Amino acid sequence: MKRIETPFIRNIAFVGHGGTGKTSLGEAILFTCGATSRLGSVNEKTSAFDFEPEEIARQTSYASAVVSVEWNQHKINLLDTPGDGVFQADTRLCMAAADLTLLLVSAVDQVEVGSARAWASAEELGRPRMIYVAKMDKDRANFDKTLAEMRSVWGPDIAPLQIPIGAGDDFKGVVDVLNMKAYTYSGGTGIGTLIDVPGDLEAAAADAREALIEAIATSDDDLMEKYLDTGELSESEVKNGLKAAIAAGSLVPVLCGCATDNAATDVLLNAIVDVAPSPLDAPLPKALNADESEVVLKCDDNGAFAALVFKTIYLEMGKVCFVRVFQGKGDTDLTFYNATQETKERWGQVLLPFGKKLESLSSGTPCGDIFAVAKLKETRVGDVLCKDKMDFKVQTPPVPNACISFALKAKNKGEEDKIAGALSRVLESDISLTTSRDQQTKDHLISGMGQTHIEVAVSKMRRFGGEVELLPPRVAYRECIRSATKRVEGKHKKQSGGRGQYGVCILNIEPQPRGTGFEFVNSIFGGSIPTQFVPAVEKGVRDAMVHGPLAGYPVVDVKISCVDGKYHPVDSDGRSFEMAGRKGAREGMLACSPTLLxxxxxxxxxxxxxxxxxxxxxxxxxxxxxxxxxxxxxxxxxxxxxxxxxxxxxxxxxxxxxxxxxxxxxxxxxxxxxxxxxxxxxxxxxxxxxxxx
The missing domain is CATH 3.30.70.240 (Alpha-Beta Plaits)
Incomplete structure (x- = not known):
């Protein structure tokens, strides 16, 4: 692909509920643009977007994919995202990298929870939106019902740019209400045949056009004034007003079609080229200086470099990072500062992505473009990049909290290094996966957004040579007491010839308020235990708190006071009093109505x-x-x-x-x-x- 400059770039993220046809729409676009020689299919395992083994096996998207195509002298970067909510961190990073969120909604099932979640994320991130009502060829497909439900849930700023010609088996094409032209489709080419607007749709199309123009006028004071005065807007005012309203998020246009039959794909591509925001028009993310003051980014080749790594994947060539440049440009042989990892790195070639295929771009890319780079050592998904250490830092979408954890266990002994390497690769590619070690249970935990999320991560680990088993995590119970006891004797005495061992401590044990923790108090008076041995008593007591007497869980919210004791001038030592403290604490706990937390x-x-x-x-x-x-x-x-x-x-x-x-x-x-x-x-x-x- 030849170099295409910023005004002619469109970055589009496909989002929506699982099964709404995001990947199928992407395949229809590739075929219609001539980027593929046949229509790829998820079911037939020929998709350019779903190429990871886990996706091919289960016929569903588990990770984002990036493909660049050309249409009418414009470069369109397509970011296909997984519909399953457990991969929402991946989806949100793609939305942050794109200039338009294309939200797919099923004409059969209307607003599903995944689509509602995607809409909420787009609003939170301030991303312009466009809606594509999919599956117009299916039984029970109903465009009007879908439109009404979307307006009910998301508000009135939703306006059809197209209306369908028929539905279900009778779906033939669409009416472009902005230009009052109709197109029918056959043969799966994605290219429509221009026809007159069907007579039974003329009134509906006219009403939709009037509503669309009113929505455009309402989004701008000057346009509104002219519209009220004259009752009309010029063609350029309508087009420019629509583009500005979409970029500002004040208007969300609705299109429709059928991806599996490749119907109405060309008019979708035309809409993306004509009215979707370019990187020059779309809102840019916030950036902060070191003093937390805000920096206003500008999409400019000559600006200070600022970029986001929104995806990382391991291919045959090694680690590949996908980058969106917000300011500056994507030059080859670029040395940059990774503000997240706080280190400098350098990439060589800049690559054009097409799923898992990558093509070298000798001239680099302009500001606002998306590209890939290979073999970065420190950089991972979610990292923000700038030119120098003291430059500003771009703000990224917040990472959702993990909601499920499993314990990882090596399948074979002695393979800990392999597992660590495989796990590191998976973590570099998924910002919402975390690992930790439970200090109480000693479990090595992997945490994520759902069971499918964890299972896919473990499948990837196995591909990278890390054979592990998933076990349910152990609950970190704790022990406490519900009553107090006084003057519990802890005694350690041992005599086996020669110098013996002797130490006695008297303990008072009482519960503490919840969350207080453990407290040891030295209340010895009169030297019944020499001062130098009291720390040994405390050590023994604290050791007893690590594994409680009830079930071996840590003891919390207990106060233990050493109030008295006995010692022998020859046989007593620190070890003896340590043992006495441990025995006294354990025996005393059992007398205090122990229970579990x-x-x-x-x-x-x-x-x-x-x-x-x-x-x-x-x-x-x-x-x-x-x-x-x-x-x-x-x-x-x-x-x-x-x-x-x-x-x-x-x-x-x-x-x-x-x-x-x-x-x-x-x-x-x-x-x-x-x-x-x-x-x-x-x-x-x-x-x-x-x-x-």
Whole structure:
């Protein structure tokens, strides 16, 4: 592809609910533009967008893909995103890199939860939007019903740029209401045949055109004044006004078509070229100086370099990073500063992306373009780049909190290095995956947005040579006491010839308020334990708190005071008093009505109205407490607090209850006592696990 300058570049992110046909639409565009010789298919495993083994096997998108095509002397960078909400961090980075969010909505299923989530993200990120009503050829396809529901959920600033000619088996094409032209399609070429507007659609098309022009006029004071005075706008005023309104987000145009039959693809491409914002028109992200003052970016080849790495993938050539330049240009052989990793790097060639195929661009790219670079060592997905260390930093979309975790276990001993290398590659490619080590359970945890998210990550690890098994994470229970006891004796005495071991400490043990932690108090008076041995008593007591007497979990919220003791001038030493402290603490704890504490999670669950009763009943069955409810974008948000033990596998359960339409966020809140009827069961399971180890 020849170099195309900034005014003629369009960066488009396809978003929407899973199964709305984003990848199929991308394939239709490639074929219509002549970039492929046949119409690619997800089902036939010939898609240029879905090329990773996990995607091919399951016939669904699990990662974004980038393809660049040319249409009418314009370069269009297509960013196809996964529809499953567990990959929303990937989708949001693509939206931040694009200048227009093309939201796909099914003409059969109308506004689904994935589409509502994508709309909310576009609003949050300030991205211009365009809607494509897909699947117009399917049974029960209904454009008018879909339009009405979108306006009901998202507001009135949604205006058709096209209306369909027929629906279902009778879908023939579209009417371009802006130009009052109609097109029919056959043969799957994507190129329409111009016809007169059908007589039964003339009134509807005229009404839609009038509503569209009124919406354009309303978006600009000068246009509104002229429209009120004369009742009309010129062709250039309409086109320029529409383009400006889309870029400002004050108007969202609606198009329609059928990707699998490749119908109405050319008019979609024409709309992208004619009215979608170029990098010069679209809003740019915020950037901050080191002192947190805001920097106003400008899409200018001569500006200070500023870019976002919105995708990273490993191909045969190694690691490949996909970059959107917001300011400056994508020169070859560029040395840059990675502001996220705080290090300098250099790339050589600049590459044109076409799915997993990459073509070298000898002249680099202009400002606003998207390209790929290979073999960067430190740079990973989500990193922001600039020219020098003291330059500003572009703000990136916030990363959603992980809501599910699994423990990783090596399948074969001695392969820890392989696993670490494979895991590092996966983490470099997915900003919403995290790993940690639970200091209490010693589990090596991998955390993400859902079970599918984790399973896909583990599948990639296996491809990279890291054979691991997924295990449910162990709940980090803790132990506490509910009553106090006084003058518990901790005694250590050993005599086996020669110098013996002797130490006695007297302890008072009492509960502390929840969240206080552990406190040791030295209350010795009169020298019953020499001063130099008191730290040894404390060490023994603290050691006893690491593994509580009930089930071996850490002890918290306890105050232990050493009030008295005995010593022997010859046989006493630090080790003896350490042992005495440990024994006294353990025996005293057992006399203080010990019990277990469990972590409580705060969850916010977004579900459609019809699933609300089932989800609320399920939360109650999990010992959860519902704290409130709210409505947002046609869905219900249920706020609750639930024990962690009850939501370890909540992600697939919620998916099952809501048909894939529900999603949730979760974070740790606090610890609470485990109900008495469950304590014995947890204690027995802990002891059985210890015995097996």
């Amino acid at each position: 469990e972590p409580i999670m705060t969850v916010a669950i977004t579900v459609p109205d019809e699933s609300m009763g089932d989800v609320m009943g399920d939360i109650n069955s999990r010992r959860g407490r519902i704290s409130g409810m709210a409505s947002k974008a046609g869905n219900q948000i249920i706020n609750a607090q639930v024990p962690q033990a009850e939501v370890l596998t909540y992600a697939p359960d919620l998916r099952s209850m809501t048909g894939g339409r529900g999603y949730f966020t979760m974070e740790f809140s606090h610890y609470e006592e485990v109900p008495g009827n469950l304590v014995d069961k947890i204690v027995a399971a802990s002891k059985a696990e210890s015995d097996s180890e």
